[in-house]
Amino acid sequence: MKEILSRITKDYLYRLVKEGKRLDGRGMYEYRDINIDAGEIDPAEGSARVKLGDTDVYVGTKMDVGEPYPDTPDTGVLTTAAELIPMASPKYESGPPGEDATELARVVDRGVREGDVVDTTKLCIEEGEKVWILFIDIHVLDYDGNLFDAAGMGIMAALLDTMVPASRFDEADEDEDYPLPIEHIVVPATFTKIKDQILLDSQLEEEKIADARLTVSLNENDEIVAMQKGLRGVFDYESTKECIRKAKDICSETRDKVVDEVGRENI
Amino acid sequence: MKEILSRITKDYLYRLVKEGKRLDGRGMYEYRDINIDAGEIDPAEGSARVKLGDTDVYVGTKMDVGEPYPDTPDTGVLTTAAELIPMASPKYESGPPGEDATELARVVDRGVREGDVVDTTKLCIEEGEKVWILFIDIHVLDYDGNLFDAAGMGIMAALLDTMVPASRFDEADEDEDYPLPIEHIVVPATFTKIKDQILLDSQLEEEKIADARLTVSLNENDEIVAMQKGLRGVFDYESTKECIRKAKDICSETRDKVVDEVGRENI
């Protein structure tokens, strides 16, 4: 279900964009206020709450011990789920994840997985028998646009905040829990195309008139680890190159924000 | 889906209640005819059919051998399910249990569980490895009001009737099956509030105009083991005390009925 804006609001928004302006006065490639709080949820192995303007997302990690997949007997298992609960928006409904939640979970999951964020080989306890299972859960409380970046930053912060609960599972002595082995810092930057204008971090009203969306996830070496075009519009090739170029500076800044908040440098 | 009565019927019922009368001439704290037949279902480990007036409920128990929960390695597992099948009422629909069936199952389950009816520690076969799983299934065939008490009596009778099928699972020699270890006899008494009048064992028409419901489950020592207020109305504190006081005599009688029917005293 797409949310609908009145004709007048739409025209106003289109006019603004055409003049290179935004509703809240931001620049085209500027984020809203970013607030990241890591470690707020005790029962989670790691957690982060990200506020991107009024968009409010919790990410929590839980770990369990289980069997590896037969084709990767020496690596841990990583699984990401997103819930777009009806608290967050009048358009969300109760029930199993729909296609929006599924796309969100899969896109940010690919950023983590393909970006080798977690060193899953270090999550093997006993080859072929016992590995760590890492659950990443995205819980959206307030949806005011750009869930992809809020969730992406939240996951990165929550992973950096995660302690492997080895003692609880009798895999280590008490107080010998250790930080989740992190290899890379990956964050996404999500661009929205409205008519011919491209802008970063669209808020809800901008999303409602957006033609297409492009998420680019980069690691600390400026390597692209995941991309996804969304919505029913198109991008031309040149614009995608431009987005990648812009993403380098943008991701560099958000990466710093995430790492600073968690205060963990030794990755 | 709440069933609807005509304005006239409602007014008539309200008038009756106001005059301290009931449709079928019963007293306010009097049950309809109670018929309990235990042991009618051969494939079940234990069973009971309870007719409370025209309300007709079957309860059957089945047992299996399985793993205990990690946090209670030395106790058996007890699980209660209720099906409000569409045979029983025009308002019930096929499909997974709805909120009414779930509430029914959970309330009577708590009576059994919190009342320590079954000595689950005796259902441990091998600590941490193998315990008895006890399934209690409530099957409502005809719904004419007050399922809580019909199901509650039925469960108590079915449990008293249950033989642990040790020989079938090769946990004992043939003919060495033994009665389920029972510690306490718990039965519920369910009160209904209509305007300011409180009455026991409401039949369907009375339920339809009821404001609130209160179930009180007592054991043979007159201890309260479970309570539940239902429906969208309220009780005042004094009324709840009054219900508890009344429940003592009421439950004492139904306890006797249940135990007499099953003919098992050595609990």
Place this chain on the structure above:
Amino acid sequence: MKEILSRITKDYLYRLVKEGKRLDGRGMYEYRDINIDAGEIDPAEGSARVKLGDTDVYVGTKMDVGEPYPDTPDTGVLTTAAELIPMASPKYESGPPGEDATELARVVDRGVREGDVVDTTKLCIEEGEKVWILFIDIHVLDYDGNLFDAAGMGIMAALLDTMVPASRFDEADEDEDYPLPIEHIVVPATFTKIKDQILLDSQLEEEKIADARLTVSLNENDEIVAMQKGLRGVFDYESTKECIRKAKDICSETRDKVVDEVGRENI
């Protein structure tokens, strides 16, 4: 959801049938063109595509190693599923198998199971511990009538085409995969009753006006191994005998077609 024909088409079809004629000029007990292609799907252990006129059905088999059922510790497990995907007909919907798909799967499954087509005792690897699980999946791409026979022939051909993947599961050395042990060749013949006329292999339009359906599955000894009456009409006893008599010649021919296509005689 039953598909609906116009009054005129219906009347025309009824008139044809009354005159002992069919839309495409076939005889009453004549099949449309039958095309069977076995072994087209590489990842499957065995496969067959059956075209019965324009009806287009794929059957694929997959095998896995698993535990036997407790009551048959020395026999493999066989499971059949059918998907009537919405590609095949405007009346099919996405979602779990409905009652039509369930009936189709169960009827052809019984032909295989009750006809002892597969020697499941030879699918035991280690009694009580490890047996072969055989999955048969029916995938209907184009539905132009008589799915039962198309699926039945397809299953028989796919089973004859099936190689037990022993080497992939480390149950044998490489290149020591062996053909699935087949004991009997079973095929169905499905008759349709329209008014008082009985005809074989009805195409879609004929199915739409059919009163009743009768599937008879025979093995190579002309023994009946499965039957099923379908639809809301009736058969009289004499007609069922007549169908069985006719089925002998009919099944004999389709059996030959299936065996010839797969080119496997040593069953």
Place this chain on the structure above:
Amino acid sequence: MGSNKDIELIKDGKRIDGRDFDELREIKIKAGVLKRADGSAYLEWGKNKVMAAVYGPREMHPRHAQETTKAVVRARYNMAAFSVPDRKRPGPDRRSIEISKLISEALEKVVFTEKYPRSVIDVFVEVLQASAGTRCCGLTAASVALADAGIPMSDLVASCASGKIEGQVVLDLGKNEDNYGQADLPIGYIPRSDELCLLQMDGNLSEDEYEEAMDMSIEACKEIYEIQKEALREKYSTELQAEKLNEEEM
């Protein structure tokens, strides 16, 4: 047809439960046993215990399932969790979906559905205790429940199975005969029109055996038909008596 274990099913010309080859298990039917349902019937058949209930004709939901010219007969066959030795998980499985479909189809033929366009007649069959032949029990009880509900019908449907054990065609398979036998052939039979509205077979039968089995089943259905009618007569006479008593009291 479950298994091929060597279990002796026939001894001295009798079956393990002492029955003759063409002998039914005992059948008891009681009509009108539930208050809420519009019609109902309780049946005991050997060790089977089955309840059938009917609601309707009533408005069909969902609407797109309505038929403009007739009522739909919609049966739901369900086994209670405790009705079988291994607990049955609640909810429909593939077997019960198929049986529900077959019972629906078998009953629709005898109901004057054209009287109630856009309606549904719901038939619920609950198996409380299962011991071979529950679909025949369900269909037999369901048609009594339909009649008890006052639904206009051309006839009742009687249902029973025959089969083969140790090479011998026998009537009405019991539990062990069902588990270890060689064929099972349940039918639904409409006595007045001499028609088959349900017919299934699995196992292994020659043409001759098929005919021997069918002859047996059809005869048995005629017997069952009498039991069904008797159950309805008894219900009505009880009602009449009750009415008379009421009149006398007045």
Place this chain on the structure above:
Amino acid sequence: MGSNKDIELIKDGKRIDGRDFDELREIKIKAGVLKRADGSAYLEWGKNKVMAAVYGPREMHPRHAQETTKAVVRARYNMAAFSVPDRKRPGPDRRSIEISKLISEALEKVVFTEKYPRSVIDVFVEVLQASAGTRCCGLTAASVALADAGIPMSDLVASCASGKIEGQVVLDLGKNEDNYGQADLPIGYIPRSDELCLLQMDGNLSEDEYEEAMDMSIEACKEIYEIQKEALREKYSTELQAEKLNEEEM
């Protein structure tokens, strides 16, 4: 109560977390914290962290669930996957279905539902961190969120539990007290009318203990009621200040 292990819960007349028998854990409530929802409240109660949001009155879907004379209050209680030590699988389980029903029923009494026929007032309770007593947290936060949404109400509902540990009646069970205690008695209380709109009990209480526990809980609900009202006052005063600032700027 979960288990009977011998865990010491009372020492020197104090509870393991240092509280007196009739002492609540610390409670903080903030109203109006979400942008999209029509009303919201965030609550911390001991180690519990709970968010409540309200949407509506809005059109009820599906239509057949509409009531012609009043609005339906429909609560959904949900635990985040990471809110408990063992990951909670997403989606409703039997426990959350029951709690959702109880919260719906408890709130409907205080809402003037007759003002909004055919509508639904959706109440969402999300448990972000759970530590005993989440249903009381949810109900307490939900009624603040309803008020924040401007829904006309006769009163707020305050909720809290008392229980029994080591034979002693105590207020507001903590996590270990809940796991190893002997009884739990959560209530929902409407201060103005002095009525109980939620009442559950499980464990083991004598009649006297019941009364002792109830007396404690009702007193505590009155305290909680003040915290709820304070949260709403603070929200309004912030809004008023903001409006004033706006006016000054103009």
Place this chain on the structure above:
Amino acid sequence: MGSNKDIELIKDGKRIDGRDFDELREIKIKAGVLKRADGSAYLEWGKNKVMAAVYGPREMHPRHAQETTKAVVRARYNMAAFSVPDRKRPGPDRRSIEISKLISEALEKVVFTEKYPRSVIDVFVEVLQASAGTRCCGLTAASVALADAGIPMSDLVASCASGKIEGQVVLDLGKNEDNYGQADLPIGYIPRSDELCLLQMDGNLSEDEYEEAMDMSIEACKEIYEIQKEALREKYSTELQAEKLNEEEM
């Protein structure tokens, strides 16, 4: 990019299946192969076998999903249980839900949806045999099936992937290259307008590698476009011939 095992994917400047770095696997497309569907296309691409079918424009159910000003293009991507080495459990999983969404979005751009308000155009993609690149196969086949159904379109969508193996950018990853490679970049391309309607990437690419891969993919899409058009021409010429034959016969 499933695993990092050391598998040799390039030897003597060629890929393990003998292809050059910028060489497509063999592609065959046949339009109009199903009777019931309004349009269809069967595609073989390397070892992939994919069927696409189109129904519509037809009335959208459920109604609340209708759009008042245009048709909705609703694709469903599904893998047959036997299409992969480890049996795929029937029903949608998260992967197929995402791919269905992406194919829907990619196709809607080229369909003149505004011609059919309140309608749905259903596109079904069935993967019969999977061997890397099935989403590109599905999107390519689907746009041929749309054209075969006579749906008015501004252009066809051609789709293909490029990626990286052993540090080398290559076109159209095969199965082992997909499993053991370093990056995968599938695109959907609209030749006439030179636009991207599908774009995904996962793995690891530098900015330069991205451009090298995209250049390759876009060129390949132009090739595929010709194969698509040829398939449609062949279908029409067959139909024309059939019509001519009919005329001659008359």
